[in-house]
Amino acid sequence: MRSSLRVLRWLPFIVMLGVTLADLLAGQSLVFLPLLTLGPAFASVSGGVRRTAAVGxxxxxxxxxxxxxNGLLFTWTNNLTLISIAGVTAASMLASRLRLQRERELASVRQVAEAAQRVLLRPVPRRAGDLRVALSYTSAAAEARIGGDLYEVVTTPQGVRLLIGDVQGKGLAAVETAAWVLGAFREAAYDEADLxxxxxxxxAxxxxxxGGEQFVTxxxxxxxxxxxxxxxxxxPAPLLILSDGELHAPEPTEQGLPLGLGVFETSAPKPQRIPFGSGDRVLFFTDGVIEARNxxxxxxxxxxxxxxxxxxxPQEALDSLRMDLVxxxxGPLHDDAAMLLLHRP
Incomplete structure (x- = not known):
């Protein structure tokens, strides 16, 4: 990424140097000077207004x-070339200003969305009952793509209960949907006796x-x-790591449709019981983990x-897994990746 930015910053000067050399090698029979307008045009892609003006x-x-x-000084041909360079420089300065303004607006929107997401996704407790809990959340770092991955761990009279999910879509709409899901879960986890x-x-x-075909896994x-x-x-089914190192991915015996599509399902899925004893660990994750590509x-x-x-x-273990994922x-992930690791010492 940094090397690409360096190339873009030097590209206007490289282009103008190339035009100058081509003009010198061609002699006075061919004139390449109008191509000098490419310098300020390329400068507006990565530089600011002052830099674009300097390149012009x-x-x-x-x-x-x-x-x-070339013996063209004060000729109409050269005067038009100078006017073209000045005009392209002015237009490039305007384009650079608009680009920087757009980048600032985008950065502001992303900061607001990330702040809302941090408020929404509260830090999970490091201990819940007899469990040790670790969390990793990696946002997709492309523009303002704030995702709808969600998680929660609560200790209730019925025991430790947790939720992990992924909202369809991106942006503030996904964050808003995640807020509804988390709010409903935080209330129902204490009120309801059955999962x-x-x-x-x-x-409900x-x-x-x-609305429409939106859903939450x-x-x-x-x-x-x-x-x-x-x-x-x-x-995606969690990854169960037994105390002896054996791995299991307990696929549900009765998997329900994603939340929000319940109208298409005749009966709700029944809870599935799996062993989770002393020394075992279980990793819950969103599809941003297993769908990450190299x-x-x-x-x-x-x-x-x-x-x-x-x-x-557990937190050091999960941090090492996250580092390996990146x-x-x-480079940046194309989708948010949330991981929740529970360890029963």
């Missing part, structure tokens, strides 16, 4: 001695606020003494990298 001034300064060399009833509450809340889980209960609404188009091999989660400190893509 350099183009004019180069044009005059080259006109003398299926929590899912019904979320579905989304039915009032979502999610998993609702409840931790018991030696096992956990899961209800899956079209979300330069060759290969998906991130999460199960092959699960050994990174073996560190004693290294795999070799």
């Amino acid at each position: 001034a350099v183009a004019l300064a180069v044009c005059v001695p080259m006109a003398i060399y 299926g009833d929590i899912g019904d509450r979320l579905e 809340s989304l039915a009032r606020h979502l 999610a998993i609702i889980a409840e931790i018991h003494d030696k096992e956990m209960s899961l209800v899956n609404f079209g979300h 330069a060759a188009g290969e998906f991130y091999p999460l199960t092959e990298r699960a050994w990174l989660l073996g560190r004693d400190d 290294q795999h893509t070799g």
Whole structure:
């Protein structure tokens, strides 16, 4: 990224140097001086108003001695070239100003969206009951693409309950939908005795606020003494790491449709119970993790990298996995990636 920016900053001067050399090598039979207008035009792509004006001034300064060399000084041809350089420089300065204004507006929108998302996604507790909890959230770093990944961990009279999900779409609309889901879950997690009833509450809340074919994939889980209960609404299955290092991806025996599409489903999915004893770990994640691609188009091999989660400190383990994920893509992620790691010591 930085190398590309450096190339863009030097490109106007490289182009003007190339035009000058071409004009000198061609002699007086061919005149390339009108192409000096490319200098200020390229300068507006990456530079500010002053830099664009400076590049235009350099183009004019180069044009005059080259006109003398070609015997064109004070001719109509050269005067039109000078006027063209001045006109393109002025237009490029205006374009540069508008571009910088647009970039500032975009940065402001992104800051507001990220601030709203930070308020929405409260820090999860590092301990919940007898569990140690770790969290990783990586935003897609392209322009203002603020995503709708969501998570929550609460300790209720029924035990530790959690939610992880992914809202369809991007931007502030996705953040708003995530707010409705989290608000409904935070209330229902304390009020409802069954995970299926929590899912019904979320579905009813989304039915009032979502329109068209919008939906939210999610998993609702409840931790018991030696096992956990899961209800899956079209979300990627978690990765269970047993104390002996064995890996399991417990696919739901009865997977429901994503939240928001309940009108197409005749019955709600039933909770699935899986073992979760002492020393076990479970990783919940959104599809931004397993759909991250490298330069060759290969998906991130999460199960092959699960050994990174073996560190004693769950947060250090999850941070190492996140670092490996970013290294795999070799740059910004194309989608938000949320990961929630639970460890029962």
